Amino acid sequence: MTSGGTIRALVGNREFRGLWIGSTVSTAGDQLAAVALSLLVFERTKSPAWTALTWSLTLLPSLVSGPLLGWVADRYPRRTVMICCAWLQAALVGLMALPGVPLWIMIVLLVLVLMVASPFLSAQEASLPSVLPGKRYDDGVALFGTSVDVAQMAGLAAAGFLVTETGPRLALVLDAATFVLVAVLVQLSVRSRPAADPRGRALREAEGGKGAFALLVTEPRLRSLMGMRLLAGIAMVPEGLAVPLAASLDAVWAVGLILAIEPAANVLGVAVLFRLVRDPAKRERLIGPLAILSLAPLVMFALQPNLTWTIALLVVAGMAGAYHTPARSAWMRIVPDAYRGRAHGIARTALRSSQGGGMALAGVVAHAVGSVTATLAGAGVVGVLLAGQATVAWNRARAKSDPNTVTT
Numbered sequence: 052m053t054s055g056g057t058i059r060a061l062v063g064n065r066e067f068r069g070l071w072i073g074s075t076v077s078t079a080g081d082q083l084a085a086v087a088l089s090l091l092v093f094e095r096t097k098s099p100a101w102t103a104l105t106w107s108l109t110l111l112p113s114l115v116s117g118p119l120l121g122w123v124a125d126r127y128p129r130r131t132v133m134i135c136c137a138w139l140q141a142a143l144v145g146l147m148a149l150p151g152v153p154l155w156i157m158i159v160l161l162v163l164v165l166m167v168a169s170p171f172l173s174a175q176e177a178s179l180p181s182v183l184p185g186k187r188y189d190d191g192v193a194l195f196g197t198s199v200d201v202a203q204m205a206g207l208a209a210a211g212f213l214v215t216e217t218g219p220r221l222a223l224v225l226d227a228a229t230f231v232l233v234a235v236l237v238q239l240s241v242r243s244r245p246a247a248d249p250r251g252r253a254l255r256e257a258e259g260g261k262g263a264f265a266l267l268v269t270e271p272r273l274r275s276l277m278g279m280r281l282l283a284g285i286a287m288v289p290e291g292l293a294v295p296l297a298a299s300l301d302a303v304w305a306v307g308l309i310l311a312i313e314p315a316a317n318v319l320g321v322a323v324l325f326r327l328v329r330d331p332a333k334r335e336r337l338i339g340p341l342a343i344l345s346l347a348p349l350v351m352f353a354l355q356p357n358l359t360w361t362i363a364l365l366v367v368a369g370m371a372g373a374y375h376t377p378a379r380s381a382w383m384r385i386v387p388d389a390y391r392g393r394a395h396g397i398a399r400t401a402l403r404s405s406q407g408g409g410m411a412l413a414g415v416v417a418h419a420v421g422s423v424t425a426t427l428a429g430a431g432v433v434g435v436l437l438a439g440q441a442t443v444a445w446n447r448a449r450a451k452s453d454p455n456t457v458t459t
Contacts, residue, residue: 069240073233080229082206087219116169121396124174136171141230148223177391248389263393271448284409285434291410316369339442341374349431
């Protein structure tokens, strides 16, 4: 991702190291738990519908808890929030692992675990600017995001084998152990800092666009950056249509490959971007062009490419999707500290909604028009137009905030 010296400097930061290790390990553990619970549901119900519903529950709670619970990370000390949330998640997952727990109680416990994750993640994200000095913050965000992507892929890859060989309950115990590890690491490594908004004053400041949501939609830089990040809903369309796309290519065996391309190419893209462009300001200028490039390859599906070209187009799109990393760090730098917990909760919910909504809408459109490639091409055209508009808005906003910035 970044140079060896940069990684050593980041890992040498005790606070960052604790957060990074804990987040990476718990992410892998969460994949084990999700697969384990899905297997338990299928074993007890023999129902694919209930199994799919259980898997979908790993996505839905954050849509509610993100905006509702993000304020906790601003009202209370963020270190305390992370520790309490991690211990609570460990206890909840531990209860899920107990023999004889009814299935419906396990599902309720899963929903609670995922809801508690929102204030934890908000506190973690809001803490990074304080944990890392300014010149290391972008690199830290990149390493954090890349490690989580790799942990998700590795966790899912190992989950199937581990769960089937050792049983789902051991996987749940391991997941609970990862939360204990997170709590201990945060306790031992992260400094105690006062709450960013202890009296909730910023939360109550609705006048003059001071509310968290109002800030995100009225501040030009935040609004344009959020617009570009929400384009992920269009970029995820190939994953949502992976099965029919592979079938249209007479290569159903390639479904897994198509699904794996986006996260793998994104990791590679972040590595290349941060290796070649070391200046954060220059990376910010590339956010717009890369956002456009991440969607432009979809337009080429109008030519009905074969499997080889399909993979090539998706790799280019996935690598260009690396723009999300500098966009994420720039966005968090702009948000005032007192709002960061709530802002992250709102943004995470919006991002998840755009991804799920984009894939669902693409499925409806593909069914209506009867062509997967036409749907992908149409999504690409819409995406490029929206990305171009967001790019112009981002450049103008940067120019107004910094007189030395030259728009393109």
